[in-house]
Amino acid sequence: MSPASASAEKTERLLNLILALKSARRPVSKQKIRESLPAYAQASSVEAFDRMFERDKDELREMGIPITTTVIDVLFDDEVGYRIDASETALPAISFEPDEMAALALAARAWSTASISGAASAGLRKLRLSGVEIDESVAAGAEPRIRTKEPAFEAVHAAVSALQPITFDYRRNDGELTTRHVQPWALKNWHGRWYLTGYDVDRRGERAFRLSRFEGPVGRRGRAGSYAVPTDHVPEVALEAAQPEPEGTAVVRVRHGRGHTLRRHAQRTTELNESWAEIELPYRRGTTDRDVVALGTHAIAVSPPELVDAVRSALLAVAQAHERVDAEPVGAEPVGARPATEPTRTGEQA
Structure with missing residues (x-):
């Protein structure tokens, strides 16, 4: 089984376990869990199921999902059941102060690039559906704009979001045109210009690129999600070092x-x-x-x-x-x- 298939199977198993334990009106025994969920029913032995279930239970708890353990029968204290209390995992009602709603409306209107404005509008729709009233008239008269005139912006933004390697022609400081193969990490507006930070595959190191120096189309090379951004990556530090x-x-x-x-x-x-x-x-x-x-x-x-x-x-x-x-x-x-x-x-x- 490929790593991607194994990861998808595990995600589905965890999700099914969450749904089963949240929907249960009373604690569910381990045996009942094994019989109800196909992924556990296919375990080769009781020991294999126990190891799988214990790992999943610990992982859910590490994710902040509280799984309670309760004795099912007072006469047999070794017979325990498991349950997730829905009230413990429900998010509180979303509410904003008037100035916060005004800031949200301004932020949604700030982007002049189609790809970003679509995401901002979708965010406002989700808030409205959850019951948050946003009066965009409070921002009347203000027309903020974050401009992205660089032709490469949308393609680079999409690649950063998808964690997908790209290739592009880049004009260096000395005027030389070079072809780069990069794993994009972050897109940053820094001192009034847009920059891409990422891992340069050919040069085997972290690099920063000004979007205004991209020439021609940006090509995608490789699968989406084929790499991870380092947890300690700070775009501002990389850009300062590149100057x-x-x-x-x-x-x-x-x-x-x-x-x-x-x-x-x-x-x-x-x-x-x-x-x-x-x-x-x-x-x-x-x-x-x-x-x-x-x-x-x-x-x-x-x-x-x-x-x-x-x-x-x-x-x-x-x-x-x-x-x-x-x-x-x-x-x-x-x-x-x-x-x-x-x-x-x-x-x-x-």
Whole structure:
């Protein structure tokens, strides 16, 4: 018998035992249990049945299912019966405070990806069926959104949920395109980007992958449920370890209300005026410049020179692609230069 078949057979046997003991009005003897349940009736001997039943009984108790033992006949104290008290295993009525229901409604509306929004809606339906009234009007006016614009998101999310190995083409930091074979462990939104953590089969180790660097379709390789996620796996720890060492400190000016990804890494923030702030953060080539470029006119690269040059080059490439080449690209300024709209430092003359 295959491991999967043996596991399914054991699960069915435990479930049947739970149902039999919960539905019984009075304690059931061991002999009656053996006669009633086919899995036990097929035991090769009384000793085999006893071992199987004792293991199952202990496993159910470890799962938190209380099996009570009662003497059936006071004249024969060695004749015991077993039963599961339904009141001991029933869950209490589900109830939520108004603010908790509002949070549930907001959470269900937050996901903009079809696969996740379907699961969120199903969760709300189950709560309603159990008698929980959810007034979604309490969240009126709020439109939270968790965006998942990466094309690979749904396929990766499905693989993580199913514990199914995948393969995909991945663009590394140096631009090289490689094919990866991975056992996906977790999907995590970290500092504004989606990452996959998992076991890289070819490299024989834990790795982290940014979903925006996936190229082409994600393929499934292998059976669902063919591996287990390590119990000590913490996605944040893996992602922190995967970050390249900073090459120094970058100085960037950002408009108020913008640049949250940059601000999360800030080591120092100086408010310049009512519109601009200057932040210092670890400089990582290829990452910091992309974050600045993505902000367009809402950020100005100040230093180091290689950051300024990288931002300027990227914006020039965009301008050339749109046939709108300007002498002064928007969003990046030479070191020491100050645009007409640049913020004035605190204490300086305007």
